[in-house]
Amino acid sequence: MRELSATAVQSAVAAMVIDANCRISPHVLQQMEHCRAEEEQPLAASILGRIIENDRLAAERCVPMCQDTGMAVFRVQLGQELHITGGSLEAAIQEGVRQGYREGYLRKSVVADPVFHRDNTGDNTPAVIYYELTEGDRLTLTFAPKGFGSENMSAVKMLKPADGAEGVKAFVLDAVRHAGPNPCPPIVVGVGIGGTFEKCAQLSKFALMRELDSHHPLPEYRDMEQELLAAINRMDIGPAGLGGRTSALAVHIETFPTHIAGLPVAVNICCHAYRHSTVTL
Ligand code: SF4
Structure with missing residues (x-):
């Protein structure tokens, strides 16, 4: 049985929270460039150009590409031969979200009660987490900050x-x-x-x-x-x-x-x- 510390999971989550909010994938930029070249309407091409410029600046300066930094959603694929040590996997992910949103100065957008009180939790937790058990001894985490x-x-x-x-x-x-x-x-x-x-x-x-x-x-x-x-x-x-x-x-x-x-x-x-x-x- 392979071991992985909860601290390592927390650090990885904090880093990916910031990374996903600030750096768009090259495929998305390429596709938007392609669409801009194909646009016949000048206004549409101009808006695409602004979005591309915004996303490039966000990556260069490591600032969020949008003010809505989303509700944190995770897909977690946990190998059944992997043992998380020093704490629970759930707590490590939630703590990583707290850390990433704090250190990245990302907007906290989660309210504790959905109907009556709607007080902001102040740290963008809880994240929504979907767990899957897989073969092997690896942990794969996919994070998406979902704008509403x-x-x-x-x-x-x-x-x-x-x-x-x-x-x-x-x-x-x-x-x-x-x-x-x-x-x-x-x-x-x-x-x-x-x-x-x-x-x-x-x-x-x-x-x-x-x-x-x-x-x-x-x-x-x-x-x-x-x-x-x-x-x-x-x-x-x-x-x-x-x-x-x-x-x-x-x-x-x-x-x-x-x-x-x-x-x-x-x-x-x-x-x-x-x-x-x-x-x-
Ligand atoms: S949907 Fe939300 S996260 Fe997405 S661009 Fe609009 S404001 Fe930003």
């Missing part, structure tokens, strides 16, 4: 099996059309299909933790990703919602087996600040 301008535009629907691929596409496009300019476009659309009510929502979240240029492994879903992306980019939402052909940078679909009587679908949207960071310890 886009999170608020999420949707889930229990379709009928007979709705099929056309029903799935209509639901995704309705959700994006309804979101309009609110999720700070150009967006990335995460789609979870299958499982149960909550499983498809989790899949749609994990879809937003993939590299921008990744695709579903099956050709049918890869084609659906491309078809949806093209349809969204014909909606004329555009960068910042002011029109143009760059409404979305990517559509990512994740799938899971489901019940014979159902077809759950969830849509989770991310803004142009497509931020996440992964480390393996």
